[in-house]
Amino acid sequence: MNFKSCLSHEENTTMNYTYQDYSAFSVNYDDFPVLCVKESNRQFRLWFMPTFHSIICLLGLAGNILVILTFFYFRRLKTMTDVYLLNLSFADLLFALSLPFWAANSMAEWVLGLVLCKAMHTIYKVSFYSSMFLLSFISVDRYFAIAKAVSAHRHRSQAMFLSKVSSAAIWVMALIFSIPEMHYTTINNNTCTPYSSNSDKLRVTVQASQIVLAFVLPLLVMSFCYSSIVHTLCQARNFERNKAIKVILAVVAVFLVCQVPYNLVLFWNTVITAQGGAKSCSYDNRLLYATDVTQCMAFLRCCLNPFVYAFIGVKFRHDLLKLLKDLGCMSQERFFRYTCGRRRSSGATDTDTTTTFSP
Secondary structure, eight states, X not given: XXXXXXXXXXXXHHHHHHHHHHHTOOOOGGGSOOXXXXXXXXXXXXXXXXXXXXXXHHHHHHHHHHHXXXXXXXXXXXXXXXXXXXXXXXXXXXXXXXXXXXXXXXXXXXXXXXXXXXXXXXXXXXXXXXXXXXXXXXXXXXXXXXXXXXXXXXXHHHHHHHHHHHHHHHHHHHHHHTHHHHHHOEEETTEEESOSSTTOHHHHHHHHHHHXXXXXXXXXHHHHHHHHHHHHHHHOOXXXXXXXXXXXXXXXXXXXXXXHHHHHHHHHHHXXXXXXXXXXXXXXXXXXXXXXXXXXXXXXXXXXXXXXXXXXXXXXXXXXXXXXXXXXXXXXXXXXXHHXXXXXXXXXXXXXXXXXXXX
């Protein structure tokens, strides 16, 4: 039996042409975005982050707790630098306590909820900004105590009041500068992050302000103050001069080694983000490696600050050893062996400047 098509000859021709044209159509997949695989970076973080975060956390907790105990045990808040050092220890201790959450966020999916997510980033930024500002104020105080000694002695009665007011202002400023991350931090792709994507415009603003306020500004202040202090010490004829200069150089070196690499990578990340993100997947992965490594170097500041700014001081080191003796961690004989000779040799220079710059 023959069946005739219900369509006309022209319609059949049109349908046949259309079908053949569609079958010959090819898709250009170059126009579609390709997912950047970051499995190697994820595997790197699984061992790198918990290892270094654990080391920094333990050292940070031990060092800063010892500083805080020494201050309160001996009631040693006698100078502006003492007040700033105590606040610096609280800021670094606060940051060290947040490191386990940072390690958990880098290793696996974030399951602790939005409140802890926001708290982790807020604590980090508050402690970060306050630490940088306190380091700047310590350098300013040392500048007036050494380079402008006459002027500093004239206003000595007001120093403690000014140090407490300025410390409170530092914490308030640090909290204000942390508000953007406190507000925008969320859980994105099972990760606690303040940014929605690598090309987020908010990310450019936050990172740029962090570089200026928490690195460039403190670096300029510290550079001016410490260069002036070194110039003043070079003109003095004190036999402790060279040792004090070495301590200042150590303070500057630790700051530069910890902060410069991370801020350079952060600056370049900000530039790449402002341009819409990295064009190459391999280049994006290399930036992630650089960010992880330099960020851990920057995190080292919370455990190095007690050694650089507190334990190197003659009076503070003596008080620390006495605290360890009173707690039963050191024998009486060992305490006298560590302190007697050194106290006799440094007694002539045991002034308020020994808190930070005495060997």
